[in-house]
Amino acid sequence: MTDKGGKTSDYGRGAAILTVGIGITGVVTFLYLALAAHSLDKYQYGQVALLWSAVFLITPIFYRPVEQLLARTIAERRVRDQAIGPALRIAGFIQLGLGLLFAVVALAFRTHLEDSLFHGNTTLYWIMFWSVIAYAVSFFGRGLLAGTQRFGLYGLLVFVESTVRFVFPLLAVIGLASGQDWIAFGILAGPLVSLFVVPLALVGRRRSARDAVHDDRTPSEAAEQTIEQEKRLDAAATGSGAEEADFTLAEGSQFAVAALVIMACEQAFLNAAPFIASAKLGPVAAGAVVSLLIIARAPMQLFQSVSTSLLPHLSEAWSTGDFKTYRRSVRVTLLAISGFAAACVVVLAAIGPWVMDLLFDNKYDFTRPGLVAIAAGMGIYLCAATLNQTALAARKVNQAVACWVTAATLFVVWMLLPIVEDPITRVEIGYPAAAVVLFASLFVLYERSTPRQ
Numbered sequence: 334m335t336d337k338g339g340k341t342s343d344y345g346r347g348a349a350i351l352t353v354g355i356g357i358t359g360v361v362t363f364l365y366l367a368l369a370a371h372s373l374d375k376y377q378y379g380q381v382a383l384l385w386s387a388v389f390l391i392t393p394i395f396y397r398p399v400e401q402l403l404a405r406t407i408a409e410r411r412v413r414d415q416a417i418g419p420a421l422r423i424a425g426f427i428q429l430g431l432g433l434l435f436a437v438v439a440l441a442f443r444t445h446l447e448d449s450l451f452h453g454n455t456t457l458y459w460i461m462f463w464s465v466i467a468y469a470v471s472f473f474g475r476g477l478l479a480g481t482q483r484f485g486l487y488g489l490l491v492f493v494e495s496t497v498r499f500v501f502p503l504l505a506v507i508g509l510a511s512g513q514d515w516i517a518f519g520i521l522a523g524p525l526v527s528l529f530v531v532p533l534a535l536v537g538r539r540r541s542a543r544d545a546v547h548d549d550r551t552p553s554e555a556a557e558q559t560i561e562q563e564k565r566l567d568a569a570a571t572g573s574g575a576e577e578a579d580f581t582l583a584e585g586s587q588f589a590v591a592a593l594v595i596m597a598c599e600q601a602f603l604n605a606a607p608f609i610a611s612a613k614l615g616p617v618a619a620g621a622v623v624s625l626l627i628i629a630r631a632p633m634q635l636f637q638s639v640s641t642s643l644l645p646h647l648s649e650a651w652s653t654g655d656f657k658t659y660r661r662s663v664r665v666t667l668l669a670i671s672g673f674a675a676a677c678v679v680v681l682a683a684i685g686p687w688v689m690d691l692l693f694d695n696k697y698d699f700t701r702p703g704l705v706a707i708a709a710g711m712g713i714y715l716c717a718a719t720l721n722q723t724a725l726a727a728r729k730v731n732q733a734v735a736c737w738v739t740a741a742t743l744f745v746v747w748m749l750l751p752i753v754e755d756p757i758t759r760v761e762i763g764y765p766a767a768a769v770v771l772f773a774s775l776f777v778l779y780e781r782s783t784p785r786q
Contacts, residue, residue: 361492361495361496361498361499362495362498362499362630363627363692364499365495365498365499365501365502365519366382366385366623366624366627366693367692367693368499368502368503368505369381369382369502369516370620370624370692370693370696371502371506372502372505372506372511372516373513373516375616375617375620375696376616376617378620378696379615379616379617379618379619379620380451380452380454380457380513380517380616381457381513381516382607382616382619382620382623382624383450383451383607383608383611383616383619383620383623384450384451384457384461384517384520385520385623386604386607386608386619386623387450387461387604388461388464388465388468388520389600389603389604389630390600390603390604391435391461391465392464392465392468392472393596393599393600394593394596394597394600395431395432395434395435395465395469395593395596396428396431396432396469396471396472396473397472397596398431398588398589398590398591398592398593398595398596399424399427399428399431399472399473399476399589400472400473400475400476400479401476401592401644402420402424402427402476402585402588402589402592403420403421403424403473403476403477403479403480404476404479404480404644404645404648405480405588405644405645405648405725405726406420406424406480406585407476407479407480407481407645408480408482408644408645408646408648408649408652409648409649409652411481411649412649412652412653413652417480417481420585421477423582423585424473424476424585426582427582427585427586427589428469428472428473429469431589431593432466432469435465435466436462436466439462439465440462443458446458446461449612450611452616456514456517457514457517460517460518460520460521461520463521464520464521464523467521467524467525467527467528468524470524470527470528471490471494471524471527474490474527475487475490475491478490479642479644479645480645482642484642490526490527493526494523494524494526494527495523497519497522497523497525497526498519498520498522498523499519500519500522501515501516501518501522502516502519588730591730591731591733592725592730594737594738595721595730595733595734597741598737598738598740598741599718599737599741601741601744601745602629602714602740602741602744602764602767602768603626603629603633605741605744605748606622606626606748606756606759606760606763606764607619607622607623607626609745609748609749609756610622610756613756614756618756620696620697621696621697621756621757622756622757622760624693624696624697624699625697625699625703625704625707625757625760626707626760626764628677628681628704628707628708628711629707629710629711629714629764633711633715633718643662643666643719643722644722644725644726646662647659647662647663647723647726647727648725648726650662650726651726651727656783656784656785659723659726659783660783660785663719663720663723663779666719667716667719670712670715670716670719671712671716673712674708674709674711674712674713674715675712677708677711677712678705678708678709678712681701681704681705681708682701682704682705685699685701685705686699686700686701686704689704697757699757702761703757703758703761706761706762706764706765707760707761707764707765709765710764710765710766710767710768711768713768713769713771713772714764714768714771714772716772717740717768717771717772717775717776720772720775720776720778720779721733721737721775723779723782723783724775724778724779724782727782727783729778729782732778733775733778735774736771736774736775736778737771739770739771739774740767740768740770740771740774741767741771743766743767743770744763744764744766744767747759747762747763747766748760748763
């Protein structure tokens with residue numbers, strides 16, 4: 334019979350492996366911006382911060398839906414002993430289409446983007462363009478690695494990307510290089526390594542497939558497990574009937590579009606504020622907001638270690654009707670995130686302003702209450718992002734979209750209203766408040782859609 338404890342421990346090991354790799358990645362990403370702030374003046378740093386925000390606004394919106402599509406679909410097909418080739422082909426087709434869509438839009442609005450974002454700096458525009466294109470390969474590889482639970486290589490991929498990026502401002506600080514363009518080029522150099530790492534994942538796919546078909550069960554155990562799995566599939570079926578075995582382009586596209594909307598809302602939380610600040614007050618204000626929100630963004634990279642292993646794990650549990658394991662995994666994840674966020678709140682309450690002054694070369698004035706508010710909002714937001722994974726696993730994507738659109742709209746509208754003049758204070762109020770709205774709505778969806786055992 335299926336070992337439920339084994340499923341949970343596999344998820345735990347996968348999350349642990351990724352936590353180490355992506356946790357270090359988050360620190361290295363933080364240091365990239367910190368060293369850039371030490372190497373450049375406020376205006377130049379503000380432009381690099383906008384470039385960084387633009388790349389990491391666009392790439393998750395366009396490409397993370399395919400990553401999540403692959404992670405969920407491959408996990409479901411593996412637990413049913415179905416081939417993953419159709420999923421790879423359809424996801425690749427969708428990813429190619431999204432990449433071409435970005436290229437067309439970016440080239441059509443090139444002049445506007447150069448002038449509005451980078452004040453006529455052509456180099457920064459092309460770094461943004463080719464970085465987004467390169468990340469298409471990276472996110473496809475991440476989805477494949479997550480779905481096949483090759484978490485070690487996943488962690489290596491994102492770690493190498495961030496380390497390569499970090500080398501550029503490091504060389505500037507120690508005097509071996511200099512200039513805004515040099516530091517900015519690190520943003521492009523990171524995803525270029527994906528062109529070498531992702532083929533390793535594709536080569537290793539056959540080995541994973543051979544491992545998956547290894548079966549040392551007796552005939553009676555196999556028959557018993559098959560009957561049990563069929564019963565669980567019936568239990569997991571919703572009012573629309575049991576899921577179809579075949580994976581189609583229409584199904585994949587529907588999921589990708591819905592996930593794209595969710596990713597757009599997610600990036601609105603993290604990147605709308607810098608662009609609004611830039612439009613109103615210029616790159617210096619944008620740099621301040623980016624530096625503040627790194628408190629929320631850096632742990633988001635750490636959370637990728639959890640979400641990447643959580644989605645295929647929950648998809649398998651949902652597909653087999655193992656809702657006890659499903660709920661236990663969600664509960665453990667929420668408690669772990671809450672503990673992490675509480676620790677961040679304590680640290681920032683104690684030494685937050687001093688740390689921010691040290692990292693960002695005394696360029697901005699951050700208050701203790703504001704830093705604590707962002708840290709608390711970060712914890713609430715990450716709990717909401719965990720519940721979003723349950724919606725994807727349970728195929729409640731459209732309902733999740735409604736939750737995200739509502740919360741993100743509230744946040745963006747708040748940032749646009751002139752109720753609070755200072756953009757930093759506006760973020761410190763709006764971000765945690767919108768995170769509470771998102772968490773509450775997704776929690777209600779989770780409780781309503783998840784059976785109890």
